[in-house]
Amino acid sequence: MLSYTIRRLLEAIPVILLVTLIVFLLNAAIPGDPGRIRMGQRADAAEVYAYNETRGYNDSLPVQYGRYLWRLFYDFDLGVSDVKSGLSVNEILGESFLVTLRLALLSITVALVVGIGAGILSAVKSRTIIDYVSMLFAIIGVSMPVFWLGILMIIYVAEPLGLPRTGFDDSSFLTMLRSLAMPAAALGMLSSATIARLSRSAMLDVLTQDYIRTARSKGLSEKIVILKHALKNAAIPIVTVVGNSFGYLLVGAVLTETVFALPGLGREVVEAIKQRDRELVTGGILLMSFVFIGVNLLVDLSYAWFDPRVRDDRS
Amino acid sequence: MVDRRGPSKVKVVNKLHRPGGCGNPLWNRSSSVGSGAIQGRVVAPDRRGAVFARQVGSNWWTNSDTVPTSAGEVVDLEENKGVLRMFNSIIDRVVRSSWIVLVISICGCTPGSNELVSVQAPDPGGIFRIPLMTSPPDLDPILVSDTTSDGVSSKIFNTLLDYDPDLKLEPCLALSMPTISSDGIRYDFTLREGVRFSNGRAVTAADFKYSLQRLASVRSKRSNLVEPIVGATEAIESARKDSSIGSPEISGIEVMGDRQLRITLKQAHSPFIYNLAMVNTAVVPREVVEQYGDGFSRQPVGTGPFILKKWKEGTSLSLEANADYFEGAPKLAGIHYRVIPEPLAQLEEYKAGNFDVLAVTQGIYPEWIQSKRADEVKSWPSLAVQYYGFNLKKEGSPYAGNSDSARKLREAVNLSVDRKFLGDVLLEGRFYPANGILPPGILGHDANRPAYAHNPERAGVLLAEAGYPGGEGLPQVELWFNSQGDNSKIAQAVQQDLKNVGIPIHLKMLDWGAFIDATDSGEPPFFRLGWVADYPDPENFLTFLFHSKNQGPNGNVSFYEDELVDALLDQSNLMTDMDQRIRVLQQAEKKILADTPWLVLLFGRETILLKPYVKNFNPTGMCDDVQGNHVRWHLVEIDTVGVQ
Numbered sequence: 001m002l003s004y005t006i007r008r009l010l011e012a013i014p015v016i017l018l019v020t021l022i023v024f025l026l027n028a029a030i031p032g033d034p035g036r037i038r039m040g041q042r043a044d045a046a047e048v049y050a051y052n053e054t055r056g057y058n059d060s061l062p063v064q065y066g067r068y069l070w071r072l073f074y075d076f077d078l079g080v081s082d083v084k085s086g087l088s089v090n091e092i093l094g095e096s097f098l099v100t101l102r103l104a105l106l107s108i109t110v111a112l113v114v115g116i117g118a119g120i121l122s123a124v125k126s127r128t129i130i131d132y133v134s135m136l137f138a139i140i141g142v143s144m145p146v147f148w149l150g151i152l153m154i155i156y157v158a159e160p161l162g163l164p165r166t167g168f169d170d171s172s173f174l175t176m177l178r179s180l181a182m183p184a185a186a187l188g189m190l191s192s193a194t195i196a197r198l199s200r201s202a203m204l205d206v207l208t209q210d211y212i213r214t215a216r217s218k219g220l221s222e223k224i225v226i227l228k229h230a231l232k233n234a235a236i237p238i239v240t241v242v243g244n245s246f247g248y249l250l251v252g253a254v255l256t257e258t259v260f261a262l263p264g265l266g267r268e269v270v271e272a273i274k275q276r277d278r279e280l281v282t283g284g285i286l287l288m289s290f291v292f293i294g295v296n297l298l299v300d301l302s303y304a305w306f307d308p309r310v311r312d313d314r315s
Numbered sequence: 316m317v318d319r320r321g322p323s324k325v326k327v328v329n330k331l332h333r334p335g336g337c338g339n340p341l342w343n344r345s346s347s348v349g350s351g352a353i354q355g356r357v358v359a360p361d362r363r364g365a366v367f368a369r370q371v372g373s374n375w376w377t378n379s380d381t382v383p384t385s386a387g388e389v390v391d392l393e394e395n396k397g398v399l400r401m402f403n404s405i406i407d408r409v410v411r412s413s414w415i416v417l418v419i420s421i422c423g424c425t426p427g428s429n430e431l432v433s434v435q436a437p438d439p440g441g442i443f444r445i446p447l448m449t450s451p452p453d454l455d456p457i458l459v460s461d462t463t464s465d466g467v468s469s470k471i472f473n474t475l476l477d478y479d480p481d482l483k484l485e486p487c488l489a490l491s492m493p494t495i496s497s498d499g500i501r502y503d504f505t506l507r508e509g510v511r512f513s514n515g516r517a518v519t520a521a522d523f524k525y526s527l528q529r530l531a532s533v534r535s536k537r538s539n540l541v542e543p544i545v546g547a548t549e550a551i552e553s554a555r556k557d558s559s560i561g562s563p564e565i566s567g568i569e570v571m572g573d574r575q576l577r578i579t580l581k582q583a584h585s586p587f588i589y590n591l592a593m594v595n596t597a598v599v600p601r602e603v604v605e606q607y608g609d610g611f612s613r614q615p616v617g618t619g620p621f622i623l624k625k626w627k628e629g630t631s632l633s634l635e636a637n638a639d640y641f642e643g644a645p646k647l648a649g650i651h652y653r654v655i656p657e658p659l660a661q662l663e664e665y666k667a668g669n670f671d672v673l674a675v676t677q678g679i680y681p682e683w684i685q686s687k688r689a690d691e692v693k694s695w696p697s698l699a700v701q702y703y704g705f706n707l708k709k710e711g712s713p714y715a716g717n718s719d720s721a722r723k724l725r726e727a728v729n730l731s732v733d734r735k736f737l738g739d740v741l742l743e744g745r746f747y748p749a750n751g752i753l754p755p756g757i758l759g760h761d762a763n764r765p766a767y768a769h770n771p772e773r774a775g776v777l778l779a780e781a782g783y784p785g786g787e788g789l790p791q792v793e794l795w796f797n798s799q800g801d802n803s804k805i806a807q808a809v810q811q812d813l814k815n816v817g818i819p820i821h822l823k824m825l826d827w828g829a830f831i832d833a834t835d836s837g838e839p840p841f842f843r844l845g846w847v848a849d850y851p852d853p854e855n856f857l858t859f860l861f862h863s864k865n866q867g868p869n870g871n872v873s874f875y876e877d878e879l880v881d882a883l884l885d886q887s888n889l890m891t892d893m894d895q896r897i898r899v900l901q902q903a904e905k906k907i908l909a910d911t912p913w914l915v916l917l918f919g920r921e922t923i924l925l926k927p928y929v930k931n932f933n934p935t936g937m938c939d940d941v942q943g944n945h946v947r948w949h950l951v952e953i954d955t956v957g958v959q
């Protein structure tokens with residue numbers, strides 16, 4: 001298992017290198033001079049050139065790339081933002097990633113509780129009104145654009161529940177939970193819809209298996225049959241989807257972050273792209289790649305926990 | 316494509332409605348089906364002081380037998396009653412569950428309509444709360460180049476001069492207006508006594524010399540502000556050779572005593588004095604700048620009415636009152652900014668009483684101006700012009716050059732566009748047709764010149780005279796614009812207007828970075844841009860945008876070139892008699908307009924919502940937006956007495 005994990009981590013290195021190279025090439029290919037954006041519309045050509053010179057943007061791309069890699073692997077330094085003067089990319093991404101991580105954890109919790117709960121309920125009460133209603137909500141959830149759901153929640157839900165409409169306040173654990181409640185619910189609703197549909201079909205599949213009938217005939221309670229025997233065996237497809245969802249929540253919550261004014265990673269990177277903040281774009285995408293690779297690795301490792309056959313194969 | 320003049324094909328279905336419909340008027344407005352009347356009542360203020368109109372009604376549909384489809388048709392439900400019964404049964408079950416709020420929200424039918432009536436007044440002397448779309452990138456004066464940073468830093472720093480509400484320069488940190496030598500070259504300032512930085516140190520003339528010289532450093536975004544000063548060109552060049560020089564010596568800035576400062580220009584340059592009212596030229600304490608280096612932007616220290624207290628990047632920024640402010644301690648305890656990128660979310664926070672001011676964006680104005688809170692709408696002329704420029708040197712463009720045909724084509728374009736429709740309808744009355752380059756508020760604006768007429772018939776005649784009757788044979792050119800705000804729908808409307816006359820254009824939308832890069836290099840044949848005044852002098856518009864020396868990235872992206880205009884602009888800079896100078900600049904504007912390098916579009920009004928309990932928020936119009944960049948902030952107060 002350990003060697004498998006190490007092998008997967010080593011495999012990640014060329015992926016990361018490739019990502020840095022692609023981002024560098026894209027940064028160069030996208031029209032828009034970072035110096036012009038940084039210095040503003042009023043700056044003359046000489047001022048723009050002078051800025052690019054101090055940042056090394058006038059150098060050839062291989063030179064810039066080499067310098068970036070050297071800094072990255074030697075100092076783990078992602079550079080300094082072009083737009084937010086005085087702030088390092090490490091600092092900006094560190095803070096924004098923490099916000100997004102908390103949001104993603106809460107969202108996935110909502111998604112798991114609601115999604116798996118609704119999925120199990122639908123499967124157990126298959127073809128009843130509960131099943132229809134659950135799946136109706138799942139369809140609505142899948143079809144709902146998150147920015148629209150977010151705006152509706154700000155307008156109609158925040159006031160009755162006494163929740164802050166927008167913003168992020170991490171001055172205490174409670175204020176943080178309060179400020180993340182609505183965005184997490186909005187994001188979680190979308191993921192829970194997918195998870196509910198998948199859980200239902202996986203559970204329906206498992207519930208018709210012989211070993212479930214055997215478990216019931218042994219006189220086990222329905223609760224144990226469902227939660228211990230059925231759910232664990234239905235878990236692998238669910239875990240795959242949950243893992244992917246979690247990855248996307250970590251890197252793709254930009255709309256939720258924008259609507260609810262959360263200073264998260266997605267919003268930060270999108271803003272950086274608009275402003276041609278090269279160092280921040282490169283660092284942000286690099287971090288996102290790390291996150292995705294990490295989440296995928298965790299999902300793969302979790303298969304072994306759910307299914308001993310996988311563990312045996314890998315060992 | 317916007318079909319602008321056709322009658323609205325909305326089918327109103329009176330027999331069936333959701334009681335109250337969507338509470339938000341914005342959603343109502345965009346609905347293609349008429350919503351029912353709002354049944355509501357105003358309830359007492361809740362514990363937090365917010366008052367909301369509540370609407371009554373829980374039925375999903377009325378007992379009508381019709382239902383609107385997305386196309387607005389009326390469908391008989393007789394054959395669908397089984398489905399409806401099942402639907403109602405499901406709803407009845409769900410209504411009793413804790414999902415009610417979410418379900419109702421999802422379906423767009425609300426138990427709590429948002430009337431525009433909520434007021435949550437803060438304590439007198441409290442914190443003034445302002446929403447921002449983005450975090451300010453920089454607070455170091457030499458780096459400020461955007462309105463957000465300008466708005467925040469202008470509360471932390473002071474300049475030698477500032478504007479009064481009539482946009483006239485007045486002394487700020489200077490004791491009086493400077494003594495200017497008869498040749499217009501030498502400016503002698505005496506500084507106000509007793510001004511201190513917020514770290515407690517007294518301000519001296521040496522601080523001003525240091526601060527102005529910083530503008531020549533390689534980090535500065537506005538070295539052009541000191542360029543007219545003797546020795547500035549050499550200082551800028553030396554700083555470019557050695558980027559470590561933070562404040563290169565400019566010989567034309569002399570310290571004549573603790574409170575005496577002299578600035579000597581290379582030659583008379585009348586608009587120079589306005590530079591000394593721009594936040595970029597604000598005074599900073601040398602020891603703090605040298606202590607923090609690049610970090611000064613994050614930990615600024617100035618002489619202004621407020622001091623930076625806390626800055627959470629991307630989230631919020633707090634200023635607290637500077638009790639030692641030289642004009643007297645501010646009446647507010649502080650200012651709190653929150654970053655909310657989404658305008659609709661900002662609006663909801665404003666309605667809930669969590670902001671004291673709000674920038675009016677698309678969709679807000681018509682609803683608010685007709686509400687019982689119309690008195691919260693404040694508006695004043697913005698010193699800006701919106702235009703579409705022709706690239707006069709673009710090869711292959713029929714609009715380029717000075718030929719008779721090209722001029723007539725440009726004139727035809729100007730006559731084809733219905734600016735009144737753009738301003739009144741598309742932009743909801745916040746903009747109006749421009750009658751020239753210089754907007755109201757800028758010296759030299761000609762209020763008597765009529766705005767451009769919408770005259771498609773005359774445009775057709777000019778088109779024919781240019782050799783393209785009915786547009787036949789006229790090549791299609793691309794109109795480039797950036798993807799912000801209302802640019803896209805304005806471009807579509809202009810495209811439609813031009814098409815009606817026979818002038819084909821193709822729209823090309825880019826993000827700001829790519830767009831500005833392209834216009835700098837002269838790539839687009841026809842492009843959208845606007846210009847906001849740095850100072851209320853016509854030179855700021857005409858020289859930047861039309862002098863041949865500024866072609867390309869320096870501002871003249873139409874690549875306009877005219878010897879007479881250049882001569883008039885150069886001559887005006889040397890003139891010290893303001894009346895004569897303005898006449899010369901008006902002559903230059905007239906000549907430029909006759910050459911039609913632009914499709915001149917709109918002038919605008921800055922429009923905000925301001926809570927009724929805010930007093931003494933008096934904007935000057937000079938770069939003043941929701942942040943009130945030139946408002947006398949130490950006088951602004953929150954007075955809740957008598958506010959309903």
